[in-house]
Amino acid sequence: MMKRWSQLSLTAKVLIGMVAGLLMGLLFRNLFTGHPLIEDYLINGLFHMTGQIFLTVLKMIVVPLVFTSIVCGTCSLKDITILGRLGGMTLALYLLTTAIAISLAMSVALLIGPGKGANLESAANFVAGEAPSLVDVLIGMFPSNPISAMASGNTLQIIVFSILFGIAIAAAGKPAQPLVKLFSALNEAMLKLVTLIMNLAPYGVMGLMGKLFYSIDLSAIFSLVEYFFVVLGVLILQVLITYCGLLKLLTGLNPRIFLKKMRDAFMFAFSTASSNATIPVTLETVTRRMGACNQVSSFTVPLGSTINMDGTAIMQGVATVFIAQAFGIHLAFNDYMMVIVTATLASIGTAGVPGVGLVMLAMVLQQVGLPLEGIALIMGVDRLLDMVRTAVNITGDSAVTCIVAKQQGGLNTDIYNDIHAGEREEHIDFHKINIGEQDRPVTNH
Template identity: 65%
Template sequence: MIKTWSQYSLTTKVLVGMVSGLVTGLVIRTFLADSFFVAHYITDGLFHVIGQIFISSLKMLVVPLIFTSIICGTCSLSDASTLGRLGAKTLLLYLFTTAVAITLAIVAGLIVKPGVGANLEAVSTFTPEEAPTISDILIHLFPDNPVEALASGNTLQIIVFAVLFGIAIGAAGQPGERIARIFDSLNAVMMKLVALLMNIAPYGVFCLMAKLFTTIELSAIASLAKYFTLLLFVLLFHVLVTYCSLLKVFTGLSPITFLSKMEDAAMFAFSTASSNATIPVSMETTTHRFGVSNQVASFTIPLGSTVNMDGTAIMQGVATVFIAQAFDIDLTISDYLSVILTATLASIGTAGVPGVGMVMLAMVLQQVGLPLEGIALVMGVDRLLDM
């Protein structure tokens, strides 16, 4: 019996959209690269518009979903010490996995030596945005204007304000209960909106992938094949070994079952290259597929999308070793320890949006005195690796 399109699972539809978009983009790049009509009306027109509408729709949900879900989760915890324990355990786990991630990246880089013999003739001048200091990151966790934090989408500030607001609701007695019911209703509506948006996901992913592969420089991958392959290997190793080991040891759950149920979130993260944009899908997956309570999911997922930036940390670790080797600069053990500490703390201030890892990489390179021009070496393949 042949299934109709509507009968396939969301994961299958997104995968079909992803592969179809990739093939379409490569076909356009290979055979229709000189076509004015295709370039302006299909690639930069139809594909660009639909893809950006899809991304904007996901981002549209992030702030209200984080705000309402964290308030609901926090105010439902009658004991403030419970929230404190949950927060402390979550933050420690995130910082631990990030430290492990960048340590793996540095060790792998030192073993494989991806930068030895690299051709630096093509290096262009690169002026990175100014990276924030660690003290600035810690100070800016607390919003001086919560309305501005909500308007600008500052995830960490929104989380801090929502947690404090939720605690106040829980402590306010009967007036707080009335406010809590309102936020419970808002949160239910937001989750329904997420479910509705998932219907257009395959088409949005198709357009994003099609446009990306009409512009990406495949030659850059060939010239940086060793770096590209090593970074992919460390990313996969961290997911399949580090994460799955922690999952099995602390929960006893099957990693295979876990990964299969997280497939929707993984697809969205890959196609959008944004952990923030994937928050709505991750929330729905953990609460509906895994049965995680909303008070836990609403706190840990938004926090993890900003603090637990292990992929960015791995990129920074491999890129630091690669750039040091490419410029024939020897780093000491203390330099590498400094990179581990800086990248772990810097991940707290890294927004979950495409390309922001380059800004944090500049901060890490400055910490150990490596030339910032080295960032230009890895920029050609950053978009694919970011995904």
């Protein structure tokens, strides 16, 4: 049995862990709700501990991986002006996909009308945290103390410092060559650490899913079933139409291969509900499995995890229409256009704010005069939808990375078209963790 388990692909292992956790959570919820032994030692004990350790080690590697990867990629550039083109193209694509996402969401919601006839009222009040202005965000991108930025996990500040540090290393020339070799070695070690953590994923995912489905309020989902499935449907359309369409249109790459290679990262994002925590897996996917060069991926993926919020934009679009219909408030065409502009710009303006999805939604509702207490209506189903939104967000990050890499000549199409590319690097033999090149087994083809 153990031998057969070791022969399974990582995707299969993570999927088994996810399904096992989901089924156990639902089973214990229906048969042993409130049982002290189950709740204290299994749900809040083993499942909670396993899931949180997995999340913590994923977050542990984000800062060193982003720092070493960006420095390594930047200092190897021969022409620093490439960064300007790279940044402009990446930002434009992220804003474009966000605008498409919210437009698609409102169009589908208006067509289906999930809030029509609901006549819902809520006594609950929602107080949104104040979002910083775009000017404050731009100023805040530059760290006064890079060590403090790393300690607090401020992704935008880490990106800016890493780029400047990488440019400085490149400009220093020959005296800085030892630093180039050091960061190259560190980057390889970080990617191997990602592989090590990914081998623990099936158990961490099982813990996270087990606890979630034991505690999730399924009745809230049933009461808002139409809203839930409209958001879910638009999230799927965003992946199939927007991302796959842009990928095919701008690069000619096969979207089916892209989706197959996204499976591992998709499941990681779904289980963790955190784009930042999934950065290591997304980077590993776009570089080793899709063939994007480090110079591009080290910039686009961390930036995307911070400002690319297509999944959140979709929730905002559907929620705006739903809340307006539920409270019987008519919105004009100009109001809907204002929602598109506000949500698109807010995806950058609210970067790094805790509870960013609800903060952004509060901004949008205020902009068109809808009651903020409408947010309380949808909070019951938001946890499960947040998991899918995160998976959609990192899929968008990966699609944009492939498009930018192809446009910049930094995508290895042979690796991209090889459906098994990168699979060998997913496995670590813990009995032979340090095999020299001369000791590696020779395989006959």
